[in-house]
Amino acid sequence: MAPCKFRKFAPQSIERRVSIVALIVLTTAFTGCQQQADVAKREDVVDTTTAVNAEDSKTEERPGTMRESDKSEPGKSEPGKNQLAKVVKTDEEWRQILTAEQFKITRRKGTERAGSGEYAVHKNEGTYNCVCCGLELFASQHKFDSGTGWPSFDRPVRKEHVAEEEDRSLFRTRVEVLCNRCDAHLGHVFNDGPTETTGMRYCINSAALKFDEADETEEE
Numbered sequence: 490m491a492p493c494k495f496r497k498f499a500p501q502s503i504e505r506r507v508s509i510v511a512l513i514v515l516t517t518a519f520t521g522c523q524q525q526a527d528v529a530k531r532e533d534v535v536d537t538t539t540a541v542n543a544e545d546s547k548t549e550e551r552p553g554t555m556r557e558s559d560k561s562e563p564g565k566s567e568p569g570k571n572q573l574a575k576v577v578k579t580d581e582e583w584r585q586i587l588t589a590e591q592f593k594i595t596r597r598k599g600t601e602r603a604g605s606g607e608y609a610v611h612k613n614e615g616t617y618n619c620v621c622c623g624l625e626l627f628a629s630q631h632k633f634d635s636g637t638g639w640p641s642f643d644r645p646v647r648k649e650h651v652a653e654e655e656d657r658s659l660f661r662t663r664v665e666v667l668c669n670r671c672d673a674h675l676g677h678v679f680n681d682g683p684t685e686t687t688g689m690r691y692c693i694n695s696a697a698l699k700f701d702e703a704d705e706t707e708e709e
C-alpha cells in the first residue's frame with residue numbers, strides 16, 4: 490500500500506512541484522521584469538527630476554552667480570570706495586587751499602548770506618564739486634530755482650557722495666548735508682523741493698562748491 494501510495498502520490502507531487510516551480514519561475518521572471526521596468530521608470534523619473542533640478546539649479550546659479558558678481562562688484566568697487574576714503578587735513582592745511590569764506594562755511598558749518606553766492610542763479614551746464622576735495626556732488630540738470638538765494642538741487646549726483654546728519658542748532662532740527670569724502674559742511678536738505686521730481690531741496694552754499702563746466706562735446 491505504502492509504495493503504491495507513494496507512487497500514486499509521487500507523480501502528482503512531482504507534477505505539482507513542477508507546476509509550482511514553473512509558476513514560481515514565471516512569476517519571479519515576470520515580477521523581475523516588472524521590477525526592472527519599474528526601476529527603469531523610476532530611474533527615468535529620477536533622471537528627469539535630476540535634469541530638471543540641474544536645469545533649475547543652473548538657472549538659479551546664473552542669477553546667483555550674477556548676484557555674487559554684483560556682490561563682488563561692490564567688493565571690486567572698494568577701490569571706488571577708497572576713492573571716497575576720507576580726505577583728512579588740519580585746519581592749517583585747509584586754510585592754505587580755501588578762502589576765509591570757504592573755510593568758515595565748509596570747516597566751521599557757516600552759511601553764506603542769501604543771494605550772495607556766485608552759484609545762486611548760475612545756469613551753466615556742468616557739475617558742482619566739493620570746493621575742499623573736488624568730489625562731484627551736484628549736477629546742473631538737478632538744479633532748480635528755489636528763490637531762496639542759495640543754489641538748490643533736487644538730488645546729489647550720487648547718494649553716496651553726500652552724508653546727511655541731524656542738525657539741532659538754531660533751535661530747530663534740520664538735516665545737514667556734508668561731503669562724504671572730506672566732511673565739508675555743504676548746507677541742508679529739506680523736503681519742500683519740486684514735487685514733480687524728488688520733492689527734496691538740497692540747499693547748498695555756493696562757497697562749498699566749485700563749478701566744473703561741462704565739456705561741449707559731451708553735451709552734444
Ligand SMILES: [Zn+2]
Pocket residue numbers: 619620621622623624668669670671672673
Ligand atoms: Zn569734499
